[in-house]
Amino acid sequence: PDEKTRVKARIRDLLAAEKATLVAHYYTDDDLQEMAEETGGMVADSLEMARFGTTTQAQTLVVCGVRFMGETAKILNPEKRVLMPDLGATCSLDEGCPADAFTAFCDAHPDHTVVVYANTSAEVKARADWVVTSSIALPVVEHLAAQGQKILWAPDRHLGHYVQRMTGADMLLWNGACVVHEEFKSFALERVRKLHPDAAVLVHPESPDEVVDQADLVGSTTQLIKAVSEMPNREFIVATDAGIFWKMHQIAPDKTLIPAPTAGEGATCESCAHCPWMAMNALQNLEQVLRTGDQEIHIDPAIRERALVPIRRMLDFAR
Numbered sequence: 001p002d003e004k005t006r007v008k009a010r011i012r013d014l015l016a017a018e019k020a021t022l023v024a025h026y027y028t029d030d031d032l033q034e035m036a037e038e039t040g041g042m043v044a045d046s047l048e049m050a051r052f053g054t055t056t057q058a059q060t061l062v063v064c065g066v067r068f069m070g071e072t073a074k075i076l077n078p079e080k081r082v083l084m085p086d087l088g089a090t091c092s093l094d095e096g097c098p099a100d101a102f103t104a105f106c107d108a109h110p111d112h113t114v115v116v117y118a119n120t121s122a123e124v125k126a127r128a129d130w131v132v133t134s135s136i137a138l139p140v141v142e143h144l145a146a147q148g149q150k151i152l153w154a155p156d157r158h159l160g161h162y163v164q165r166m167t168g169a170d171m172l173l174w175n176g177a178c179v180v181h182e183e184f185k186s187f188a189l190e191r192v193r194k195l196h197p198d199a200a201v202l203v204h205p206e207s208p209d210e211v212v213d214q215a216d217l218v219g220s221t222t223q224l225i226k227a228v229s230e231m232p233n234r235e236f237i238v239a240t241d242a243g244i245f246w247k248m249h250q251i252a253p254d255k256t257l258i259p260a261p262t263a264g265e266g267a268t269c270e271s272c273a274h275c276p277w278m279a280m281n282a283l284q285n286l287e288q289v290l291r292t293g294d295q296e297i298h299i300d301p302a303i304r305e306r307a308l309v310p311i312r313r314m315l316d317f318a319r
């Protein structure tokens with residue numbers, strides 16, 4: 001067997017020995033997604049990842065993704081050990097929303113309901129009334145707006161603006177962005193659409209307005225994957241991280257998937273739209289963390305207790 005096969009076999013043994021289960025995001029390496037599936041774990045979007053941790057019997061959760069995903073798993077499952085291949089895997093949205101500045105923003109607008117995207121630190125979540133992921137942001141904000149609540153939204157301004165446009169809610173937006181989705185270019189996308197007039201355009205809502213405006217469907221990673229198998233189109237132009245193609249190919253091998261362009265002049269670029277922090281997860285550091293148990297998530301109990309409230313609210317609403 002080659003080296004990769006040997007590493008995978010060792011990881012399998014370690015998972016069994018440690019009574020550990022893997023949960024991986026769709027943006028991680030194909031090998032990690034495959035391992036999670038083959039070993040009885042899960043590949044998922046961020047809402048399903050959060051839910052999965054609460055349903056598995058495993059004593060150790062290994063979260064392949066970015067730090068907020070590991071933190072959410074720990075907040076929901078304090079009795080479990082939560083490991084990540086690399087705790088340094090962060091997110092530009094999380095980094096662009098430091099807890100102290102965010103708290104000051106909330107304090108300046110006490111009449112607003114605070115809704116934060118899951119892509120935030122535990123400290124930021126601890127200051128929120130609601131946590132949402134991209135798959136549930138619209139219905140939650142719709143629900144709050146119907147009660148006449150004004151909303152303070154953080155940190156992704158593109159997703160916030162999309163939600164605002166769709167719901168008509170009164171929203172104050174934090175000025176954050178995802179460095180990966182912000183790279184999609186609307187002009188170049190128009191050109192690719194002309195080359196593939198029958199293709200459906202699938203867009204993650206962290207993308208800029210002009211890209212979202214060209215979408216046939218806007219949704220979370222799971223919602224975009226579902227669309228590939230459910231929509232009748234044979235071709236899809238996909239504006240999100242290239243990691244998602246592994247699952248899309250798996251469930252709809254006969255469909256053609258075209259990455260949305262991240263550069264001008266109608267060029268397409270398979271490797272550009274890839275989150276540098278998701279890419280920090282690999283078979284090698286997964287094996288390493290299972291051996292050493294370092295890279296474990298710890299959260300201050302007082303922060304955990306407060307952050308749990310808005311996360312639970314989201315999970316209860318999503319039921």
Ligand code: 13P
Pocket residue numbers: 044045046047119133134135178206219220221222
């Ligand atoms: P999903 O909730 O759609 O999986 O998105 C998470 C994320 O980080 C997208 O960039």
Ligand code: SF4
Pocket residue numbers: 066090091092093119178179180181206241275276277278
């Ligand atoms: Fe954060 Fe963007 Fe990476 Fe998702 S793709 S983890 S939003 S930087």
